[in-house]
Amino acid sequence: MQQLETDYLVIGSGAMGMAFCDELIAGTNASIIIVDKHHQPGGHWNDAYPFVRLHQPSAFYGVNSKKLGNNTIDATGLNKGLYELATNSEVCGYFDQVMQRQFLSSGRVRYFPSCEYLGNGQFSSLLSDEKYSVSFKKEVDATYMNVVVPSKRPPPFFLEGNAKCAPINELPVLGKKYNAFVIVGAGKTAIDAVLFLLKNDVKPQKISWIMPRDSWILDRAQIQPTFESIGMALTSQIIPGSQSEDIDDFFDKISKAGGLLRIDDNVKPTMYRCSTVTKAELEQLKRVENVIRKGRVKSINDTEIVLEHGSIPTNLETLHVDCAGDGLAKRPSVPIFNERKITLQSVRTCQQVFSAGLLGYVEASFKDDAKKNELCKPVPHPNTDIDFLRNNLADVINRENWTKEPKLKNWLQTSRLNFESHILNATLKIKILSALGRLPFLRKLNKADDAQQKATENMRRLLDLQMSSR
Numbered sequence: 259m260q261q262l263e264t265d266y267l268v269i270g271s272g273a274m275g276m277a278f279c280d281e282l283i284a285g286t287n288a289s290i291i292i293v294d295k296h297h298q299p300g301g302h303w304n305d306a307y308p309f310v311r312l313h314q315p316s317a318f319y320g321v322n323s324k325k326l327g328n329n330t331i332d333a334t335g336l337n338k339g340l341y342e343l344a345t346n347s348e349v350c351g352y353f354d355q356v357m358q359r360q361f362l363s364s365g366r367v368r369y370f371p372s373c374e375y376l377g378n379g380q381f382s383s384l385l386s387d388e389k390y391s392v393s394f395k396k397e398v399d400a401t402y403m404n405v406v407v408p409s410k411r412p413p414p415f416f417l418e419g420n421a422k423c424a425p426i427n428e429l430p431v432l433g434k435k436y437n438a439f440v441i442v443g444a445g446k447t448a449i450d451a452v453l454f455l456l457k458n459d460v461k462p463q464k465i466s467w468i469m470p471r472d473s474w475i476l477d478r479a480q481i482q483p484t485f486e487s488i489g490m491a492l493t494s495q496i497i498p499g500s501q502s503e504d505i506d507d508f509f510d511k512i513s514k515a516g517g518l519l520r521i522d523d524n525v526k527p528t529m530y531r532c533s534t535v536t537k538a539e540l541e542q543l544k545r546v547e548n549v550i551r552k553g554r555v556k557s558i559n560d561t562e563i564v565l566e567h568g569s570i571p572t573n574l575e576t577l578h579v580d581c582a583g584d585g586l587a588k589r590p591s592v593p594i595f596n597e598r599k600i601t602l603q604s605v606r607t608c609q610q611v612f613s614a615g616l617l618g619y620v621e622a623s624f625k626d627d628a629k630k631n632e633l634c635k636p637v638p639h640p641n642t643d644i645d646f647l648r649n650n651l652a653d654v655i656n657r658e659n660w661t662k663e664p665k666l667k668n669w670l671q672t673s674r675l676n677f678e679s680h681i682l683n684a685t686l687k688i689k690i691l692s693a694l695g696r697l698p699f700l701r702k703l704n705k706a707d708d709a710q711q712k713a714t715e716n717m718r719r720l721l722d723l724q725m726s727s728r
């Protein structure tokens with residue numbers, strides 16, 4: 259057993275562990291040991307399907323100290339006109355460079371890939387008999403988001419006879435051998451599977467889509483690090499949200515204004531998990547007409563798919579593509595800073611790397627756990643439509659608390675992980691131009707702040723109404 263000593267013992271070199279350590283390296287002199295079961299950093303991106311891309315612009319993904327991508331605007335394809343999205347190999351290559359050229363070369367980080375953490379400072383190699391025992395000041399759990407991708411677990415339904423089912427990872431190699439495809443799942447992975455087939459000229463009539471729940475989807479044009487995207491969010495989400503009477507009216511108004519999208523305008527979604535698409539992608543998805551809404555799949559055999567609310571025929575020439583499952587399973591929030599233990603969680607909806615970077619900054623810059631927890635209230639991964647309101651509200655509260663702390667306010671204004679920092683820079687230019695009398699944008703900015711406040715108050719009222727009607 260090798261004995262080791264360190265200030266921080268970090269479990270997980272996924273995007274969150276990396277973004278957290280990056281801030282610790284920048285803001286402290288601490289030593290760090292990082293342990294991960296994977297052979298290289300990047301976490302679940304190592305197991306992702308070959309055609310996956312980031313679902314958000316590369317511009318604000320990764321670690322704070324290193325740019326990802328070139329801020330290129332895509333000139334072709336379904337993401338045309340929007341910021342580039344890194345592929346999984348770009349993401350893994352990027353994290354490998356951060357580890358090799360920044361973390362390890364700092365002389366303060368020791369990295370133990372292909373090792374499993376067993377608790378209590380103990381870990382062991384997955385490739386040899388080597389065992390380690392670490393004496394540490396703080397343990398950082400960077401595994402709590404519990405990302406589960408279909409390729410790393412058996413399908414969540416029974417397979418009987420010779421029915422063929424494969425995770426989305428196998429679609430590029432297996433696709434050609436099959437006559438028809440059944441996509442199982444309604445989240446972003448399923449969306450990617452459908453888009454992949456259509457892009458490769460599979461006729462929409464050959465695709466069936468099992469959608470246990472319909473989902474509200476974000477328009478990627480509104481998640482761009484640009485001033486225009488504030489304008490879009492203002493007119494399509496914030497203003498309609500501030501004027502709605504009840505929850506149904508809230509989603510109705512926002513969807514009519516284009517602030518939330520859905521696959522079928524006649525079906526009311528009950529799910530919200532931060533999936534994003536472009537309008538061009540949505541048009542493609544709508545080409546698939548055979549959408550099955552009979553609940554989750556229970557089993558698949560040679561001739562039939564049995565679902566919670568009925569069954570549909572299938573055959574042995576059909577490939578069933580497993581895109582079911584949670585991705586990021588919703589786990590109960592726990593205090594992030596708890597004496598010798600730090601549990602990384604989101605503090606802004608669906609912005610895991612931003613959150614981990616902010617937590618690293620807070621750990622490096624503030625002393626008292628109570629203060630740190632007050633600043634960093636977890637925002638769990640959303641699941642239902644109502645979570646859209648809950649999470650927006652939680653985001654607003656956290657943001658208000660952060661901006662009251664000058665140090666943190668400065669980090670927010672300068673960190674590339676904060677999409678608003680890109681907009682703030684642009685906004686600053688606009689303010690200067692406006693002051694010079696060339697642009698009348700200042701009034702628009704004030705209008706956005708007022709509308710945001712009204713929308714927040716209204717969301718609070720709607721959530722109270724919802725709670726009291728139960």
Ligand SMILES: Cc1cc2nc3c(=O)[nH]c(=O)nc-3n(C[C@H](O)[C@H](O)[C@H](O)COP(=O)(O)OP(=O)(O)OC[C@H]3O[C@@H](n4cnc5c(N)ncnc54)[C@H](O)[C@@H]3O)c2cc1C
Pocket residue numbers: 269270271272273274275293294295296300301302303306310311312313314315319373374375376400401402403404405407585586608609610611
């Ligand atoms: C397909 C897909 C696309 C996504 N796109 C985006 C996006 O565009 N933007 C965005 O912000 N988010 C996106 N996400 C969310 C994404 O999950 C986060 O961005 C981020 O990658 C999560 O990182 P993580 O470090 O929390 O988890 P992981 O990547 O799962 O890393 C955790 C690490 O901990 C290790 N580990 C676990 N247990 C142990 C143990 N006992 N011992 C040792 N090591 C252990 C694992 O091996 C793993 O490497 C996407 C998610 C998916 C599934």
